[in-house]
Amino acid sequence: MNFDLIVLNQTPGEVAALFDLGTRTPEFLRPRREAILQGYLKEKLGARVNQCGFYHDLGAFCQIEDRLGFNCAAYLALCCEESAFGCSPNHKKRHNYASWNAVDFKVWKVAAKFATPTDSILKVGEKISRLYLADGGKFAGPVTPGEFARNLRSAAWNQGSFQGWWLRKEAATIGAGPRTLNRMNCRYASNPQWSWNIAKIMCEVRDYYLKTEGRGGP
Numbered sequence: 001m002n003f004d005l006i007v008l009n010q011t012p013g014e015v016a017a018l019f020d021l022g023t024r025t026p027e028f029l030r031p032r033r034e035a036i037l038q039g040y041l042k043e044k045l046g047a048r049v050n051q052c053g054f055y056h057d058l059g060a061f062c063q064i065e066d067r068l069g070f071n072c073a074a075y076l077a078l079c080c081e082e083s084a085f086g087c088s089p090n091h092k093k094r095h096n097y098a099s100w101n102a103v104d105f106k107v108w109k110v111a112a113k114f115a116t117p118t119d120s121i122l123k124v125g126e127k128i129s130r131l132y133l134a135d136g137g138k139f140a141g142p143v144t145p146g147e148f149a150r151n152l153r154s155a156a157w158n159q160g161s162f163q164g165w166w167l168r169k170e171a172a173t174i175g176a177g178p179r180t181l182n183r184m185n186c187r188y189a190s191n192p193q194w195s196w197n198i199a200k201i202m203c204e205v206r207d208y209y210l211k212t213e214g215r216g217g218p
Helices: 012-018 027-051 059-068 072-083 089-094 117-133 145-154 160-173 181-188 194-213
Strands: none
Touching: 012 181, 012 194, 027 059, 027 072, 027 194, 059 072, 059 117, 072 089, 072 117, 072 194, 117 181, 181 194
16 A cells, blocks of 8 residues: 555566555555555445455454564455455355465365454465565575476466466566565466466555545655
8 A cells, every 4th residue: 555665656576566465555555555456445345345254344454464574455455356356255254364274286185264354364465474575484485496496387278378477577577576466476376477466456545546536655
């Protein structure tokens, strides 16, 4: 949600490649973060907004940003991408909106379960921050050409256009910034368009704010 860094005309592809997920919302916007996220979801989902399993728990995304620095708009967008904007029955049943521990082809046999949406958002946000964003995190280091090649070979969907997606992503991933969506994509999700999809939602949140607030700064 940092509108200083997600510049006005920046595309989802640029956000996926350049935006630092550890960027906190500007101080002048922090008191309104939850209201902006809520308004965005309400506009996006319309009459279906109450089907979103985390619609009433948006403050938890802000808590994670305040405590650990994981940008709240990016984290919300990740959960929206993974759980069909919080409306997926399987995700709602487990309160697992980030698909934590889910594995392709046996997703709901191994995916984690949480007590409440807030419990899920806080616990998974802590894990993502520690493993993917923090210095020295298990999945926070540079993506090497060898790892990229292994990821490409092992992916079950590695055929046709999907292979092309990964090949195009390579240049934007290897050697990219340490906390970008493109880099996280290689270790978090098998869908090669995952980072772009999340960045698109982030841009929609930005555009909702600019439209409703009518300005991009204090």
